Amino acid sequence: MVEKIAVIGAGLMGASTAYHLASLAKQTGQEIDITVYEASPDATARGGSVGASRITRLNTRDVPAVCLDMIQHSNEQALAWGCVRPAHAITIGNWKEKLDPAREVAKAQNVRHSVLDSQDIADKYPYFNSKGFLAVDEEAMTASGDGAGVIDPSKLIATQLKLAREAGAKVHFGTKIQSVAEDANGVTLTLPDGKNEHFDRVVSAAGVWTSKLLAGQHAATDNVITGVDPVFLYQVPEEQKASMQDFPSVMLKVKGGDEFARQHPEFVAQHPEFAKKEAYLQIYMMTEYGGPDGKDLFLKIGWCPPMEKAPNDPDQLIAKASVTQKDQCFISNIMKAFMPGVAQKLPSLQAAKADQVIFGPYGCAPDYTPIISPLHADSRITVVAADAGTSGKFSIATGKYAASYALGHPELIPENVRHVFSIDREMGKATMPEQAALGQTQAAACGGKIR
Numbered sequence: 001m002v003e004k005i006a007v008i009g010a011g012l013m014g015a016s017t018a019y020h021l022a023s024l025a026k027q028t029g030q031e032i033d034i035t036v037y038e039a040s041p042d043a044t045a046r047g048g049s050v051g052a053s054r055i056t057r058l059n060t061r062d063v064p065a066v067c068l069d070m071i072q073h074s075n076e077q078a079l080a081w082g083c084v085r086p087a088h089a090i091t092i093g094n095w096k097e098k099l100d101p102a103r104e105v106a107k108a109q110n111v112r113h114s115v116l117d118s119q120d121i122a123d124k125y126p127y128f129n130s131k132g133f134l135a136v137d138e139e140a141m142t143a144s145g146d147g148a149g150v151i152d153p154s155k156l157i158a159t160q161l162k163l164a165r166e167a168g169a170k171v172h173f174g175t176k177i178q179s180v181a182e183d184a185n186g187v188t189l190t191l192p193d194g195k196n197e198h199f200d201r202v203v204s205a206a207g208v209w210t211s212k213l214l215a216g217q218h219a220a221t222d223n224v225i226t227g228v229d230p231v232f233l234y235q236v237p238e239e240q241k242a243s244m245q246d247f248p249s250v251m252l253k254v255k256g257g258d259e260f261a262r263q264h265p266e267f268v269a270q271h272p273e274f275a276k277k278e279a280y281l282q283i284y285m286m287t288e289y290g291g292p293d294g295k296d297l298f299l300k301i302g303w304c305p306p307m308e309k310a311p312n313d314p315d316q317l318i319a320k321a322s323v324t325q326k327d328q329c330f331i332s333n334i335m336k337a338f339m340p341g342v343a344q345k346l347p348s349l350q351a352a353k354a355d356q357v358i359f360g361p362y363g364c365a366p367d368y369t370p371i372i373s374p375l376h377a378d379s380r381i382t383v384v385a386a387d388a389g390t391s392g393k394f395s396i397a398t399g400k401y402a403a404s405y406a407l408g409h410p411e412l413i414p415e416n417v418r419h420v421f422s423i424d425r426e427m428g429k430a431t432m433p434e435q436a437a438l439g440q441t442q443a444a445a446c447g448g449k450i451r
């Protein structure tokens, strides 16, 4: 019998699920009929997968061990599809909290890396004001040359949907699912025209809209996946890209608060909101690994202004999103303070105008780990809910697990992966290191690498 399976949402997670559904069904010999529904007219018109850039790097912050293998697998596949550009990565921070853990990960994953002092930074990357960097986050840096790069979400989504379509999947854009109802025989979806369509199994990959779509169906989806912040991505105009060389992927995470205010009184005098603890900024810069002309440089600046209360409704947030002159001015001053060389070379930023600003809602579970899980034991609905800042990296691999559930084959998923991403895990209670340790132990128990 042909099983009818629907995927709701065609962001990075939904597209990957559709692709893996098609390839796993071929492997297992199952006959399936796949339909993807996407509310927007275009897969990256809104939602978490908007914009041209997702940073991927292996020496990432403490994530469960299973995620590192997933990142590596995703990178390899995205590279093979031409959807990721390798880049250097620099991690900045103090030894105890950031560099030692990053170095451990780099060693464990065989990532080439080296430690840079401020003189190395000044010599290698003269565009940065290394004093500015180092003053922010203490005194050391480490760099890695492998396992890092920039993912192009639009291309990655398009590639996976194309492969799914070639295997027979139907993809409907501009089709917002109104409701999801499960009964003993399967799952009924209500389409925008009010008609019902019945499926044997459904994958919900609706990003931050998960809470709306599955309202009342599980405490985790009701109350957990609610954080939504605006993030501004500034991309350098095409004509300015050619002028820069040897840019690594840098993540500068500047936290607000007293320490920063003490170190940068002039800056804070101009931008008092930055002294608030909850404000933070991320700057990413990257170019093709070893690229001779720096053509691919772009600058991604994520600036989350402190908000009294972030609206939990993504539609409301997206409707309200705007960049004020104050935001533009803030970014320009950040450039001048931390990257004087860059500010000089990128007049559009110096003049406080961004080429393109993209708003992407951030959503996450409190332990910053995605959910990939049946909604309830024996449920025919699989929930895929990404983590705000890191799930671009995991997306290809996570699709495989979502597809395994949707095909009724949870046994294809290693037990530790099932546990780490379970909707019924004690979110917020298990800390990252605890989860990572669990991942390691269970990975060893099931024979090493998890793929």
Ligand SMILES: Cc1cc2nc3c(=O)[nH]c(=O)nc-3n(C[C@H](O)[C@H](O)[C@H](O)COP(=O)(O)OP(=O)(O)OC[C@H]3O[C@@H](n4cnc5c(N)ncnc54)[C@H](O)[C@@H]3O)c2cc1C
Residues within 6 Å of the ligand: 008, 009, 010, 011, 012, 013, 014, 037, 038, 039, 040, 043, 044, 046, 047, 048, 049, 050, 051, 053, 054, 055, 056, 175, 176, 177, 178, 205, 206, 207, 208, 209, 210, 213, 231, 232, 233, 359, 360, 361, 362, 384, 385, 386, 387, 388, 389, 390, 391, 392, 393, 394
């Ligand atoms: C600005 C920004 C920067 C980021 N940077 C990085 C990074 O550097 N590295 C990294 O690894 N990760 C990063 N992330 C995280 C990562 O990009 C996201 O976690 C990931 O893209 C989320 O994908 P998704 O498919 O779960 O959600 P989405 O992309 O939001 O997809 C959900 C889709 O479901 C659709 N939908 C919702 N409701 C319905 C419905 N009722 N019917 C039909 N369709 C529906 C939506 O329209 C949407 O297209 C970033 C995220 C943002 C926002």
